[in-house]
Amino acid sequence: MNKLKTSSFILFIIMLIVGILISYSYQVTKETQSPNHTSSQQWEKEYEIRKLLIEQEKQNRKLQQLLFKKQQQVTEMEEKLKEEKQIYYNLVEDVEKLRMFVGEVGVVGQGIEVTLEDASYVPEGGNVNNYIVHESHLFKVINELLISGASAISINGQRLFHNTYIYCNGPVVTVDGNQYPAPFVIRAIGDPEVLTQALNIAGGVLDQLAYDNIVVKVEKKNEIRMEPLIKNQTTN
Structure with missing residues (x-):
């Protein structure tokens, strides 16, 4: 009887130890697997x-x-x-x-002023027409100025247009219907140096005018003003 009790007690102890070992093993396995599971989720x-x-x-x-x-x-x-x-x-x-x-707008700029006058002396028996300014003289000056780059030109204050007509009638010159006596003042807006040199070329315009007994004076101007042609035409 005592042997049976002792065997039962020993078996109980063994089962208890096995249970504890199993529980411990499960707990250790759970703790070991938990970090792996968390790492997987992360x-x-x-x-x-x-x-x-x-x-x-x-x-x-x-x-x-x-x-x-x-x-x-x-x-x-x-x-x-x-x-x-x-x-x-x-x-x-x-x-x-x-x-x-x-000529639709007024213009201001530097340029030159060319004054043409009749000869102050006519030899006895000489033809007066050979000593006065004619339209041909004006055309020579105007054409040379245009060729040399003048942007605007006027005669005795009247600005010239692209179809301006000029003709001589005795001692006066008519410009677009307006008559002007000598002296004739031609103003041109442009580079004063270029315009002056163009007129002073040897055998050029000034020499030809001198040969025709015309008195010529050329002046450089810092400022020349010209009114629009429309205004002039309206006034006329």
Whole structure:
């Protein structure tokens, strides 16, 4: 009987120890596997975040490429606008020059003043017509000034037009219907040095006028003003 009790007690002790060992083993296994499980979840989360970052970077690159293209388009448009602005500016300049040439607007600038006078002395028996200013003399001066770059010309204050007519009638010269006596003052707007040199060329206009007994005086002017032709025509 005592042997049976002792065997039962020993068996109980053994079972208790085995139970404790099993429980301990389970607890150790659980604690050992728990970090692995957590690491797996964390890895999956990091993977998803990394995936989102990669997608975002791809989207950013696309946006950067789009921005670069738009910047190029803006640059091209700015260059085009600059060119158009320059073209418009040139057109405005050309229009203003043309308006000045045809006499639609007044003009101010430096230039020269050429005064033609009849000869102060006529030899006895000489032909008076050979000692006075004629339209041909005026045309010589005007044509030389135009060829030399004069932008506007006037005679005795009357500005000349592209179809201005000039003719001589005795001691007076008629310009577009208006009569002017000598002396005849021709004003031209342009580079004073160029205009003066053009008239003073050897064998040129001034020498020809001197040969025709015409008294000529040339002066450089810092400022010459001419009214628009329309105003002159309205006044006339």
